[in-house]
Amino acid sequence: MKLQQKLVLLTTLSKALMAVILLLALPWIVETLALRHTDASLRSEQQRVMRRIGQIGITSFLTEPYPNQKVHYDLLQDEFIELRHAVGTQSDTVATLPRQQHGELVDFRVLRHTFALEGQRYTVEIGKSIASVEDVYALLRSLAAYALAFAVLTTLLIELGVINYLLRPVDQIVERLRAVQGPMPAPLPPLPTTTSDFKYLDATIRRMLQKIRLVFEQEREFIANASHELLTPVSILQNRFENMLQAENLPEEAEQQIVTSQRTLHRLTATLRTLLMISRIENEQYARNDQVVVRQVLHDVVAELEDRIADENLTVDWALEGEPTIGAANGSLLFTFFYNLLSNAVKYNHTGGQIRISGQQLAGQPYTVQLFNTGKPIPAEHLPHLFERFRRAGNAHSAEGYGLGLALVRTIAQFHALRLQVASSEQGTTFTIWLPATPLSA
Amino acid sequence: MNVLIVEDDNALAQELALFLQHEHYYCDFARTGAEASEKLYVNEYDFVLLDLGLPDQDGLQLLAEARKQHNLQASIIILSARGSVDDRISGLQLGADDYLPKPYSLLELGSRMQAITRRKHGVTQETLSFGGFVINLSERSLRHGGTEVVLTRREFDLLHYLLLHRGRVLTRMQLSEHIWGNMISDRDDHDSNFIDVHMKNIRKKLGAFDTHDWIETVRGIGYRFKPTQDV
Numbered sequence A: 001m002k003l004q005q006k007l008v009l010l011t012t013l014s015k016a017l018m019a020v021i022l023l024l025a026l027p028w029i030v031e032t033l034a035l036r037h038t039d040a041s042l043r044s045e046q047q048r049v050m051r052r053i054g055q056i057g058i059t060s061f062l063t064e065p066y067p068n069q070k071v072h073y074d075l076l077q078d079e080f081i082e083l084r085h086a087v088g089t090q091s092d093t094v095a096t097l098p099r100q101q102h103g104e105l106v107d108f109r110v111l112r113h114t115f116a117l118e119g120q121r122y123t124v125e126i127g128k129s130i131a132s133v134e135d136v137y138a139l140l141r142s143l144a145a146y147a148l149a150f151a152v153l154t155t156l157l158i159e160l161g162v163i164n165y166l167l168r169p170v171d172q173i174v175e176r177l178r179a180v181q182g183p184m185p186a187p188l189p190p191l192p193t194t195t196s197d198f199k200y201l202d203a204t205i206r207r208m209l210q211k212i213r214l215v216f217e218q219e220r221e222f223i224a225n226a227s228h229e230l231l232t233p234v235s236i237l238q239n240r241f242e243n244m245l246q247a248e249n250l251p252e253e254a255e256q257q258i259v260t261s262q263r264t265l266h267r268l269t270a271t272l273r274t275l276l277m278i279s280r281i282e283n284e285q286y287a288r289n290d291q292v293v294v295r296q297v298l299h300d301v302v303a304e305l306e307d308r309i310a311d312e313n314l315t316v317d318w319a320l321e322g323e324p325t326i327g328a329a330n331g332s333l334l335f336t337f338f339y340n341l342l343s344n345a346v347k348y349n350h351t352g353g354q355i356r357i358s359g360q361q362l363a364g365q366p367y368t369v370q371l372f373n374t375g376k377p378i379p380a381e382h383l384p385h386l387f388e389r390f391r392r393a394g395n396a397h398s399a400e401g402y403g404l405g406l407a408l409v410r411t412i413a414q415f416h417a418l419r420l421q422v423a424s425s426e427q428g429t430t431f432t433i434w435l436p437a438t439p440l441s442a
Numbered sequence B: 001m002n003v004l005i006v007e008d009d010n011a012l013a014q015e016l017a018l019f020l021q022h023e024h025y026y027c028d029f030a031r032t033g034a035e036a037s038e039k040l041y042v043n044e045y046d047f048v049l050l051d052l053g054l055p056d057q058d059g060l061q062l063l064a065e066a067r068k069q070h071n072l073q074a075s076i077i078i079l080s081a082r083g084s085v086d087d088r089i090s091g092l093q094l095g096a097d098d099y100l101p102k103p104y105s106l107l108e109l110g111s112r113m114q115a116i117t118r119r120k121h122g123v124t125q126e127t128l129s130f131g132g133f134v135i136n137l138s139e140r141s142l143r144h145g146g147t148e149v150v151l152t153r154r155e156f157d158l159l160h161y162l163l164l165h166r167g168r169v170l171t172r173m174q175l176s177e178h179i180w181g182n183m184i185s186d187r188d189d190h191d192s193n194f195i196d197v198h199m200k201n202i203r204k205k206l207g208a209f210d211t212h213d214w215i216e217t218v219r220g221i222g223y224r225f226k227p228t229q230d231v
Helices: A003-056 A130-179 A196-246 A252-282 A294-304 A306-311 A331-347 A405-415 B010-022 B033-042 B059-069 B085-093 B106-120 B153-164 B172-180 B189-207
Strands: A069-073 A079-085 A093-101 A104-117 A120-129 A290-293 A315-320 A325-329 A354-360 A368-373 A419-424 A429-434 B002-006 B026-030 B047-050 B075-080 B098-101 B127-130 B133-136 B141-144 B147-149 B169-171 B215-218 B222-225
Touching: A003 A079, A003 A093, A003 A104, A003 A120, A003 A130, A104 A130, A120 A130, A130 A196, A196 A252, A196 B010, A196 B106, A252 A405, A252 B172, A290 A294, A290 A331, A294 A306, A294 A315, A294 A331, A294 A354, A306 A331, A306 B189, A325 A331, A331 A354, A331 A368, A331 A405, A405 A419, B002 B010, B002 B033, B010 B026, B010 B106, B026 B033, B033 B047, B033 B059, B047 B059, B047 B106, B059 B075, B059 B085, B075 B085, B075 B106, B085 B098, B098 B106, B106 B153, B106 B172, B127 B153, B133 B153, B153 B172, B153 B189, B153 B222, B169 B172, B172 B189, B172 B222, B189 B215
Parallel strands: A315 A354, B002 B026, B002 B047, B047 B075, B075 B098
Antiparallel strands: A069 A079, A079 A120, A093 A104, A104 A120, A290 A325, A354 A368, A368 A429, A419 A429, B127 B133, B133 B141, B141 B147, B169 B222, B215 B222
């Protein structure tokens, strides 16, 4: 899961937890608050009653026919005030008590206050029906619920936005790293962020890419220089051997040795030439000015190999749909590319085998060319290393070639942004080439 | 004919000269661009064999200068380790007559020098003959009497090359180098074995007309075109 998603999940969960706790505690909180509010209003009512008694005396309240008791209910009978002679000594209380009302017991919140006046003790009770208190509950509850929902949603949205904004550099860094295709990534501008961690990460990655670039450049330069410097001594030896062979009356044994040495030298030359070529391609020393018609170049390659194909009694099947072209390409490099692949298809085939050249354009996909041969299967463990320099598979392919043909193929593919894949089974080996969807700029 | 070898590596220049002297060329040497410029100014050469990587100057620069300033009639063959197609194109565009990437076969160089000489003197020897066979270079055909001997492209190239160096042993490597040039792939002994297959086919095709064995196998080394006494 992405960091951003995790953070969003975390925030959402914590908000949900908070909402659940608040919703569970809400009735209790509201009840407590409402009771407290009721009690406070009962007390202020009591003070008003006491003030009134102080002003007009108690007698006007206690009239016949109930000289001992006066009960007054308000219109809706939600509230009452009762004044009576006190019986015994009672302390002041506030409590929820049942009261008879129209033959039913109804809960009231009742404040009881006992006071002395003119040598008499009186008790005043002020009550408020719990039902009316509960109306306040409901109001408070819905208000609290709305406020809670609002708070949860707004903070969630704000946090999501902030998380998204803060973590944007991570996406940018990942995007940049994904964009690095070859071993020579272009230098990147610093990431626009104020977060110091990301700044640090970005700087580290850029330093790393720079280092990779440098190491690769050094390797490339070394290969180019070494190959180039070696070509002159190789030339000297080659010319010397040829001159020696021209000598009259050379003993046959000496001739044989010279020829064997020449063969070794030839191998060395081929290796050096290929290394130089790979290094030149990687140095972008080849122009990409050609528009290469794939069918044409494949025909040219097959024509080039026709003797060997005939010698091995191979059949070549064509199933190339449409007229694929590769724009902004180097024709001679692409010739070498297909030549190496098809030359391998001939070399590793069995006598009387088959080579199939097919190509098709699937909707929404780049054009694919497939080169299939009925050669011995390449073991699965060798497939991932097939295009590496000097890597030789320990099977039928071993001891032949100098392990650079397919490395060159890969380099040319990279140079032209062709995607390349190999698959091998008992039936044979298939090289699949995806042509670039859009032509490269030259 | 006079040849100027512009090459900073002494050993290579010596080997080159040894071969060329054997082929009856007169050789002169220049190790630097400056030396070469001076010699080109003073002397007349038929051929300049030019290495591009000179210590003081780029060979291509020397070439351009030579072509512009001295209006040189010499045929210039570039011999360079810089063998990429683009290098060749720029070399040829600057006025070089041919281009051989290092390392090259001396026989190949010899053949190319011969071809240039023929072109320059208008000697377009279109046909070569041996026994009853006539090989036509422009038509790329081989006839015996009035009958055409059908050869594949490779077979024709091989026979022509053997004929050019008649009497001389050519190794499989030299033949393969001539036929496939420096085509880069995982080529190996397979291709030189393939030379044998070609030779067998050529022999069979020639043998249908003539009992003389024109192509001699030199065991372990290669092949030689063996002329009959009367050729």
